[in-house]
Amino acid sequence: MKTIKLARVLREGWQNFYRDKWLTLATVIIITLSLYLIGVAIFLGFGVLHVIDSVENRINISMYFDFTVDENKILEIKKELEEKSIKQIQSITYISREKALEDFMKQEGDSKEIKDALDMIGENPLPASLVIVANDTSDYDGIDKYLHQEYDEYIMNTNLEKNKGVISELQKFIVFVRNGGILLGMLFAIIAILVTLNTVRMSLYAHRKEFEVMRLVGASNLYIKIPTLVEGILYGFASALLASMFLIGTIFAINPFAKQIIENVNIVDFYGKNITQVILVMIIFGITLGFISSFLAIQRYLEK
Amino acid sequence: MKLINLENVSKEYNDGFIALDNVTCAIDQGEFISLVGSSGAGKSTLLKMIYADEFPSEGTVYFGGRDISEIKRKILPHFRRNFGTVFQDFKLLQQKTVFENVAYTLEVQGKSDAQIYDEVHNILKIMGMDDKSDKYPYQISGGEQQRVSLARAVIHRPRVLIADEPTGNLDPISALSIVKLLLKINSFGTTVILATHDKSVVDKLNRRVILMDKGRIVRDDMHGKYIISG
Ligand SMILES: Nc1ncnc2c1ncn2[C@@H]1O[C@H](COP(=O)(O)OP(=O)(O)O)[C@@H](O)[C@H]1O
Numbered sequence: 080m081k082t083i084k085l086a087r088v089l090r091e092g093w094q095n096f097y098r099d100k101w102l103t104l105a106t107v108i109i110i111t112l113s114l115y116l117i118g119v120a121i122f123l124g125f126g127v128l129h130v131i132d133s134v135e136n137r138i139n140i141s142m143y144f145d146f147t148v149d150e151n152k153i154l155e156i157k158k159e160l161e162e163k164s165i166k167q168i169q170s171i172t173y174i175s176r177e178k179a180l181e182d183f184m185k186q187e188g189d190s191k192e193i194k195d196a197l198d199m200i201g202e203n204p205l206p207a208s209l210v211i212v213a214n215d216t217s218d219y220d221g222i223d224k225y226l227h228q229e230y231d232e233y234i235m236n237t238n239l240e241k242n243k244g245v246i247s248e249l250q251k252f253i254v255f256v257r258n259g260g261i262l263l264g265m266l267f268a269i270i271a272i273l274v275t276l277n278t279v280r281m282s283l284y285a286h287r288k289e290f291e292v293m294r295l296v297g298a299s300n301l302y303i304k305i306p307t308l309v310e311g312i313l314y315g316f317a318s319a320l321l322a323s324m325f326l327i328g329t330i331f332a333i334n335p336f337a338k339q340i341i342e343n344v345n346i347v348d349f350y351g352k353n354i355t356q357v358i359l360v361m362i363i364f365g366i367t368l369g370f371i372s373s374f375l376a377i378q379r380y381l382e383k
Numbered sequence: 384m385k386l387i388n389l390e391n392v393s394k395e396y397n398d399g400f401i402a403l404d405n406v407t408c409a410i411d412q413g414e415f416i417s418l419v420g421s422s423g424a425g426k427s428t429l430l431k432m433i434y435a436d437e438f439p440s441e442g443t444v445y446f447g448g449r450d451i452s453e454i455k456r457k458i459l460p461h462f463r464r465n466f467g468t469v470f471q472d473f474k475l476l477q478q479k480t481v482f483e484n485v486a487y488t489l490e491v492q493g494k495s496d497a498q499i500y501d502e503v504h505n506i507l508k509i510m511g512m513d514d515k516s517d518k519y520p521y522q523i524s525g526g527e528q529q530r531v532s533l534a535r536a537v538i539h540r541p542r543v544l545i546a547d548e549p550t551g552n553l554d555p556i557s558a559l560s561i562v563k564l565l566l567k568i569n570s571f572g573t574t575v576i577l578a579t580h581d582k583s584v585v586d587k588l589n590r591r592v593i594l595m596d597k598g599r600i601v602r603d604d605m606h607g608k609y610i611i612s613g
């Protein structure tokens with residue numbers, strides 16, 4: 080196709096988009112709603128992942144050492160574990176006996192009774208420990224076994240037994256939320272795709288007589304098709320921009336309420352970090368969707 | 384061989400309806416033909432066979448000695464440029480101005496902007512529509528829309544102009560002006576095939592008349608009148 084024709088079909092596509100204002104408006108509104116739905120799903124997903132992450136990071140396994148094991152040995156073990164770079168382990172933190180006591184006192188609010196009790200004992204009753212965070216909640220069992228197998232002689236005890244119930248419950252819940260989220264997201268995406276497909280199909284249907292005219296005056300398939308693809312891309316692009324704006328608006332609008340429900344939460348800050356990516360994804364998704372929709376819809380109006 | 388030859392052409396639509404039944408006729412370059420007959424007689428179907436919008440179920444349509452059904456799909460848009468078409472409902476593109484509607488025919492052929500500008504204004508002058516070139520179809524009358532449609536149909540100098548009931552939606556005065564334009568176009572050498580209901584138009588023309596009934600040609604007079612017999 081010659082350049083002059085290419086310029087013309089691009090202009091045709093643009094004209095289809097901006098001259099038929101009502102049809103364009105109706106089409107864009109519906110696609111915008113679909114994309115908005117997907118955007119909300121993505122944001123909810125981010126939120127849930129964040130919550131899961133912070134809950135998961137609060138789970139850990141503590142490895143308490145016998146009082147006879149000195150600090151150097153413990154640090155050696157920590158180094159050893161780190162150097163083995165066991166893939167299930169995310170982080171290891173050393174808590175000295177003094178730190179353990181300090182934390183304990185803080186937790187008890189520096190109560191007088193505890194202080195007196197400690198004074199009576201005369202020495203720090205708390206053991207030193209290594210606090211290990213796993214990459215995945217399902218890894219704790221294995222880590223616990225491994226620690227006992229390698230370092231049993233130094234270990235006073237590990238606290239996995241105590242936490243086992245909580246961990247396995249939480250693990251089930253996290254898997255449930257994750258799978259549910261993925262399923263819901265996919266459902267939203269499928270709905271959005273179907274709605275967009277149908278909307279573009281209907282807007283082309285409104286122009287079906289014109290495609291016939293174009294064929295009659297000697298327009299080739301490409302000359303009819305390319306403007307339609309441009310039109311579809313423009314629908315997708317405009318809708319993605321609008322949906323992004325609504326999404327940002329929504330975040331600002333619900334921020335005060337979220338603050339009331341959960342303390343120390345600022346969802347504007349939280350989502351602000353991802354907003355450019357989300358908008359970018361929305362635009363790419365919208366354009367692709369518009370393109371594919373019009374590509375499929377125009378097929379039936381072309382010369383067979 | 385004439386410009387257009389239909390040989391034993393039958394058309395059965397998908398639903399089994401037989402719209403053309405063994406039609407044979409020949410049309411010469413430069414003729415002005417009126418195709419008449421009651422509604423449903425098969426006039427539009429016959430015309431579609433000629434400009435390759437539909438294809439025969441049986442028989443052959445030749446254009447310039449070439450079997451139309453053997454034209455490759457990719458070449459069809461080019462083949463259709465041998466024709467100009469006007470219809471009862473004008474079929475103008477509603478989102479385009481008068482100028483753009485007429486220009487479209489030349490744009491799809493890749494003509495230059497300068498050439499398009501000159502030729503479109505030229506033809507609009509001939510059709511008496513140049514002063515409305517920036518209007519949209521809904522802003523002008525039916526008779527004016529048909530003149531724009533006619534301008535679009537002939538701007539690329541087709542060999543054949545197909546007019547399917549072009550006066551069907553028009554008042555008698557507008558109808559007459561369209562027929563006059565058709566005659567003018569014919570006088571430049573373009574073959575004109577006019578399907579019509581309009582008795583007064585046909586009688587005045589005193590040209591060849593083909594009468595159809597139930598998918599068949601029942602009369603073919605070189606200087607005919609509009610007579611529906613039987
Ligand atoms: N696409 C189609 N499918 C089925 N039947 C059709 C189709 N087009 C036309 N017909 C039928 O063929 C007959 C002839 O139609 P047409 O050629 O339009 O007649 P005319 O133009 O003389 O009024 C009519 O009965 C019409 O209903």
Ligand SMILES: [Mg+2]
Binds near residue numbers: 426427428547548
């Ligand atoms: Mg008809």
